[in-house]
Amino acid sequence: SPVEDIREMVKKLETQELESQLREGRAGAELYGELLAGYIALTRLPEAKFLWKRIPDATKQENAELGKIWEVGKSIWNRDNPRVFQTLQVEWSTPIAPLMEYTLKSFREETIQLVSKAYSSIRISDLTQYIGLDEQATTQLINDMGWSWNQQTGMVTPVCKRKESLKLESLSVQQQRVADFIAYLEN
Numbered sequence: 001s002p003v004e005d006i007r008e009m010v011k012k013l014e015t016q017e018l019e020s021q022l023r024e025g026r027a028g029a030e031l032y033g034e035l036l037a038g039y040i041a042l043t044r045l046p047e048a049k050f051l052w053k054r055i056p057d058a059t060k061q062e063n064a065e066l067g068k069i070w071e072v073g074k075s076i077w078n079r080d081n082p083r084v085f086q087t088l089q090v091e092w093s094t095p096i097a098p099l100m101e102y103t104l105k106s107f108r109e110e111t112i113q114l115v116s117k118a119y120s121s122i123r124i125s126d127l128t129q130y131i132g133l134d135e136q137a138t139t140q141l142i143n144d145m146g147w148s149w150n151q152q153t154g155m156v157t158p159v160c161k162r163k164e165s166l167k168l169e170s171l172s173v174q175q176q177r178v179a180d181f182i183a184y185l186e187n
Contacts, residue, residue, distance in 0.1 A: 002102055003042070006038055006041050006042055006099065006102065007042065009034070009038055010035065010038040010039065010042065010044075013031060013034055013035040013038060014035065016031055017031060017032075017035060026056055026059065028059075029059050029062060029063035029065075029066060030063075030095065032051070032055050032059060032063075032066060033063065033065055033066050033069055033093070033095070033096055034095050034096065034099070035051060036048055036051055036052065036055075036066065036069045036070065036073070037069050037096050037099035037100060037103075038099060039051060039073075040069065040072055040073045040076065040099070040103055041099045041100075041102050041103045041106070043076070043106075045073060045076060045077050048070075048073045049073070049077070052070050052073070065092070065093055065096065068087065068090055068092075069096065069100075071087040072084065072087045072088055072100065072103065075087050076107065081111060081129065081130050081131075081132070082129045082130075082132070084107060084132070085104070085108075085131075085132025086132075088100055088103065088104045088107075088132075104132075108131050108132060108133075111130055111131050112131055112141075112145075115127065115130060115131070115158055116145075116147075116158040116159060116160045117160050119158055120157065120158075121155045121156065121157050121158075122155070122156050122158065123154055123155060123156070124138060124139075124142075124149065124154050124155070124156050125154065127142075127156055142156055145158075145159065146159055147159050
């Protein structure tokens with residue numbers, strides 16, 4: 001899965017950063033950029049913030065993309081949805097682009113989930129800002145998700161859908177697990 005791939009990449013980059021620190025006293029801008037983008041993609045914002053603080057100022061100045069990556073992280077941290085999408089809409093270098101694409105997609109999906117849970121109705125203009133799409137794309141998304149939209153009032157009625165991964169076990173499976181646990185405790 002993409003999340004597992006990013007986690008694995010971040011682990012490797014953390015090791016490389018440590019080794020670079022020990023050998024040369026600092027890591028390269030590309031390594032810092034990938035690690036920072038990886039943390040943000042995984043929504044590990046505290047780690048991203050601490051990484052940003054330990055990147056040498058000279059490295060930040062020689063690589064403008066580092067600042068752009070951090071702007072995405074700050075926007076997510078501050079829960080400024082329109083700014084998140086605005087900061088993601090830049091041209092990224094080859095190693096950073098897939099991480100920012102993943103961040104965009106997962107942030108949008110998470111925001112849609114939150115909107116569907118938090119709102120019984122929302123103006124389409126507000127929804128477009130929250131999810132970073134224009135009105136036409138938002139309308140298409142609304143239709144695809146089965147939400148209703150009153151074009152005269154401009155109000156959208158979200159439908160809260162549960163994640164498919166939350167499948168309930170059958171009662172007999174649950175009973176068997178309880179019985180196994182009790183048997184374990186008795187032995």
